[in-house]
Amino acid sequence: MCDPAVRRRSARTADESKKPPSTADELRAKYDTDATGPVGGANGPRFDGPEPVQPCTRINLAHHVVVFAAIAYSLVTHGCPSLGVVAFMLWYADAYTAVLHAALDRPGCLDVKILHGAARGFQAHHDYPLASTHGRGCYRMICDTQRIQTITIVSALVFGRWNVATFQICLMKLLFSAYGGATGHFYAHGGAKPRGPAIKLAQKCHMLLPPKHHVGGHHAPPHDKNFGIFNGLSNYALNPFLGAPMNPPLGVLLAAWAALSLFDVAVVERCVGPVGEVVGRGVATALELARSSVSM
Numbered sequence: 001m002c003d004p005a006v007r008r009r010s011a012r013t014a015d016e017s018k019k020p021p022s023t024a025d026e027l028r029a030k031y032d033t034d035a036t037g038p039v040g041g042a043n044g045p046r047f048d049g050p051e052p053v054q055p056c057t058r059i060n061l062a063h064h065v066v067v068f069a070a071i072a073y074s075l076v077t078h079g080c081p082s083l084g085v086v087a088f089m090l091w092y093a094d095a096y097t098a099v100l101h102a103a104l105d106r107p108g109c110l111d112v113k114i115l116h117g118a119a120r121g122f123q124a125h126h127d128y129p130l131a132s133t134h135g136r137g138c139y140r141m142i143c144d145t146q147r148i149q150t151i152t153i154v155s156a157l158v159f160g161r162w163n164v165a166t167f168q169i170c171l172m173k174l175l176f177s178a179y180g181g182a183t184g185h186f187y188a189h190g191g192a193k194p195r196g197p198a199i200k201l202a203q204k205c206h207m208l209l210p211p212k213h214h215v216g217g218h219h220a221p222p223h224d225k226n227f228g229i230f231n232g233l234s235n236y237a238l239n240p241f242l243g244a245p246m247n248p249p250l251g252v253l254l255a256a257w258a259a260l261s262l263f264d265v266a267v268v269e270r271c272v273g274p275v276g277e278v279v280g281r282g283v284a285t286a287l288e289l290a291r292s293s294v295s296m
């Protein structure tokens with residue numbers, strides 16, 4: 001009996017021999033010859049190539065310049081946000097990419113007109129992991145996040161309270177989820193290509209997505225775990241909720257993604273003060289208890 005995956009692959013190869021060479025074919029030939037194992041969900045659709053690489057625009061560049069200028073301005077005028085908030089945002093930014101990714105990986109998303117292109121990109125990535133990362137380039141992947149960054153900024157302006165915390169949390173979400181997500185995912189597919197010691201160290205410390213965690217975890221069919229693509233930190237908590245055994249319906253994933261996209265910055269900003277106070281009181285009480293036990 002022939003393995004169905006092998007049968008599918010040879011059928012695809014036979015079809016492809018009839019086609020003239022295209023950018024997608026060239027990319028796959030160049031980058032996916034060492035792709036890891038059979039990819040593509042057991043029952044998922046098959047794609048005839050990675051999405052075409054669109055050129056980056058001046059609007060993309062202008063957007064990045066404005067975001068990084070805002071980050072520099074925020075650091076100079078308001079300093080670094082508290083360590084607790086940064087730590088939470090490092091985790092949350094990964095969780096946001098996980099919810100987005102879990103929704104876009106569902107075949108049902110291909111039928112949602114507004115999400116079709118993004119869903120196709122995510123699902124074709126399972127079939128062409130290297131062509132759709134190294135074949136595109138890190139900067140192109142970052143530019144692909146501009147639309148979701150715009151939604152984040154507009155949502156923060158509409159629902160946030162326009163204070164320093166709103167500004168800092170919005171910028172951290174852009175920096176970690178969008179820029180970090182694209183960069184983390186790009187380097188998780190680094191293969192044997194030189195990544196540099198700083199990237200390797202960040203991957204080891206889970207500050208960027210570790211290759212084994214992503215390629216060995218998410219890219220193994222049925223692609224139902226390790227959806228977080230920034231640093232993978234949220235995957236340990238979210239795997240049971242986004243994949244098996246829960247496998248939430250697509251509607252639930254889309255509703256969660258929409259709610260987070262609209263309200264996350266505003267909610268986190270409103271929680272920073274009260275949670276900080278509770279944590280501060282807890283730390284002060286613990287220190288007081290420790291001091292009194294030492295003096296006894």
Ligand SMILES: [Zn+2]
Nearest residue numbers: 101105122223
């Ligand atoms: Zn995926």
Ligand SMILES: [Zn+2]
Nearest residue numbers: 125129189214
């Ligand atoms: Zn990947």
